[in-house]
Amino acid sequence: MNTTRELRLAMLGMIQGNGHPYSWSAIVNGYDPAAMAGCPYPVIPVYLGKQPLESVRIPGARVTHIWTDDPADAPRVAAASKIEHVVDRPEDVIGQVDAAVIATDDGDDHVRRARPFVEAGLPVFVDKPLATNFADLQQFVRWHREGRAILSTSGLRYAPEIRTVTQQADELGELRWITSLTCKTWERYGIHALEAVYPLVGPGVTDVQTVAQPGSDLVCLRHRSGVQLTIAAIHDAAGSFGTVHVYGTQGQLPLRLTDTYTAFREQLLAFVEFVRTGRRPFSFEQTAELMAILIAGIRSREQSGRAVEVAEILQQLDGAN
Numbered sequence: 001m002n003t004t005r006e007l008r009l010a011m012l013g014m015i016q017g018n019g020h021p022y023s024w025s026a027i028v029n030g031y032d033p034a035a036m037a038g039c040p041y042p043v044i045p046v047y048l049g050k051q052p053l054e055s056v057r058i059p060g061a062r063v064t065h066i067w068t069d070d071p072a073d074a075p076r077v078a079a080a081s082k083i084e085h086v087v088d089r090p091e092d093v094i095g096q097v098d099a100a101v102i103a104t105d106d107g108d109d110h111v112r113r114a115r116p117f118v119e120a121g122l123p124v125f126v127d128k129p130l131a132t133n134f135a136d137l138q139q140f141v142r143w144h145r146e147g148r149a150i151l152s153t154s155g156l157r158y159a160p161e162i163r164t165v166t167q168q169a170d171e172l173g174e175l176r177w178i179t180s181l182t183c184k185t186w187e188r189y190g191i192h193a194l195e196a197v198y199p200l201v202g203p204g205v206t207d208v209q210t211v212a213q214p215g216s217d218l219v220c221l222r223h224r225s226g227v228q229l230t231i232a233a234i235h236d237a238a239g240s241f242g243t244v245h246v247y248g249t250q251g252q253l254p255l256r257l258t259d260t261y262t263a264f265r266e267q268l269l270a271f272v273e274f275v276r277t278g279r280r281p282f283s284f285e286q287t288a289e290l291m292a293i294l295i296a297g298i299r300s301r302e303q304s305g306r307a308v309e310v311a312e313i314l315q316q317l318d319g320a321n
Contacts, residue, residue, distance in 0.1 A: 007061040007275055010093035011083070013104040013113055014068040017184075019044055020103040020127060021073075025063040025081035027265050030056050035080040047261045058265070061272045063101075065093045091116050099123040099275045105188055107132030107294070111139050114150070123149035125271045129191040130291050132298065134313065137291045141317050144284045151274050152287055156196035156242065158266035159257040165200055165246050173250030175200065179230045181243040186210070186217040186233040186297055193231045195290060196244060196257060201227050203289050208296035209307040219297045231297075288317060 009028065014021045019041035026036065026048055033053065036045045048056060065085045068074040074086045087093055090113070093100065100117040102110060107129040117124050130152035131137040143150060156162075165172065178200060182193035204224035211218040215236065221229040234240070242257035257263070270281040289310065296308040 007099065007272060008064040008097040009061060010065040010067070010087075010090075010097040010100045011063050011077075011103055012067050012090045012093070012100055012117075013102055014070070014073055014077070015104045015106060018103070018105050018127070020105075021066065021068060021077045022080055023048070023264060024101065024103065024268060025066070025077060025083055027056060027261070027268055028058045028061055028063050029082040030054075031081050032079060035076075038076065039080060043260075051261055058268060058272060060276075061268075065097055067093070069104075093117075094120045094122070097122070099125070099271075101125045101127075101271075103127055105129070107187060107291075108136065111136045118143050118148050118150065121148075123151070123271075123275045126150065126152040128152060128154040128195070129187070129294055130287055132187045132291070132294055134295055134316065137288065137295065138317060140291075141288060149274070149278065150284070151271055151280065153267055153270070153281075154192045154195040155260070155263040155267045156192050156257055157199060158263045158270070159196055159242070160259050160262050160266075161255050161257050162196060162200070162244070164255060165253060168251075168253060171251045172246060172248030172253060175225075175227045175246065175248050177228050177230070177247040179232070179243075179245045181232040181234065181237065181240050183238040183241045184233065184235055186219065186301075187294070190217070190219065190231060190233045190294055190297065191290065192242075193233065194293060196242070197229060197246075198286075198290060200246070201225055201229070203286055205229075205289065205293050205310050207307045207309045208293055208300055209305060210297045210300035211305060212301045217297065217301060219300075221293065289314065292317070 011021045022039050023044045066074050066083045067087045067090045102113045105127045178197045180193035180197045182189040201223050206222050209220045216234040219231040244255040246253045292313040300308045
């Protein structure tokens with residue numbers, strides 16, 4: 001790929017409760033403040049507006065095409081986030097762009113949405129979570145093994161506040177317990193709380209156990225290092241979203257992950273670099289393990305809180321053809 005030409009990106013899909021086509025496109029392209037004021041997700045113009053307007057841009061990349069599930073949404077997103085082309089079908093972008101972004105957060109519908117672009121050979125970014133059922137995760141693993149360029153993350157992997165843990169490592173001592181909280185469901189938003197803290201311990205979650213009650217899942221994870229993690233998905237706890245607490249042998253550290261703009265910008269920069277160079281920001285195996293953890297949490301809930309070994313899911317993936 002020409003590493004000097006501006007990358008052309010397609011932003012594809014928008015479902016209820018997810019305004020990424022507005023926010024991600026604006027972070028890449030810049031935006032029109034007057035048009036963005038009409039965004040149905042008020043938090044987006046708020047955090048965009050905290051940045052100098054001229055700084056909101058990712059040089060060397062541009063969202064050039066937009067498609068949304070409701071055709072009425074696409075022109076509004078295009079006006080707010082300066083997107084030139086609205087297409088009638090998502091497949092219409094093939095041959096017109098360098099990469100595709102699947103901007104929906106339904107982990108049971110990403111294989112269907114991504115398939116045309118993966119099979120056309122385009123690099124694809126898939127919004128979190130990549131897959132929340134085994135069959136779809138297996139398909140993404142197959143595509144990865146075929147050499148397809150697929151990246152999926154939560155923006156909270158790039159939350160700048162998490163760096164404080166490394167900066168205060170001496171004061172914390174050896175890590176023993178980490179808690180992280182998200183609103184909404186484990187299936188849809190658990191990946192936010194999980195991926196925010198996963199880089200602190202790295203791969204190696206051994207088993208997952210879910211304590212469920214109406215309106216919440218409390219998911220307990222054990223890591224091969226001995227660190228324990230507790231991930232809470234409390235459906236109506238929007239005001240506590242992004243809360244992390246790290247406990248060590250010498251001290252403890254409470255965090256609120258509030259710098260949404262920086263987290264999303266770093267996430268998008270990582271994808272742009274991946275498209276340009278082919279170098280992954282982290283291994284696909286990490287994503288597979290994260291999805292296996294999500295699936296293990298669902299299995300545990302469905303099986304009355306049985307502790308589910310992550311290995312039982314990863315071994316099944318290893319046998320995928």
